[in-house]
Amino acid sequence: MKTVEQFRAAVETRELDAFAGLFSPDVRFFSPVKFTPFQGAQAVHALLGVLLRTFEDFRYVGQLAGEAEIGTAGRSAESHILIFRATVGGKQIHGLDLLQLGDDGLIEEFTVMVRPLSAVNALSEAVLAGLAADGIAL
Secondary structure, three states, X not given: OOHHHHHHHHHHHXXXXXXXXXXXXXXXXXOOOOOOOEEOHHHHHHHHHHHHHHOEEEEEEEEEEEEEXXXXXXXXXXXXXXXXXXXXXXXXXXXXXXXXXOOOOOEEEEEXXXXXXXXXXXXXXXXXXXXXXXXXXX
């Protein structure tokens, strides 16, 4: 099973341990609620634990694949967009997970985008509370 399929299965089954080995050690996670990225596989793994608890009724509703520029060097990378729907704090969310793979096939950049603004605000509050509860510093 390829990295993206393993990632999707881990999210859909809510199995945090299934993310092991999918991320580059230096992965960058770009969040819709934080200006600077979370960096490193350990930080991203901890954040995913919070996100799995935060999203309700999460489901992927589509997937796209192609290539896109990655990082500041402007090199092209295999890229996948997983389209999702979910609920957070009673707010309906429509979002995208953008997974960009390094030459080794591991996730090197992971970007999450969500809408509408009211959902972004609800997500921000829930994630910050979850990070604080887990003792994870921003």
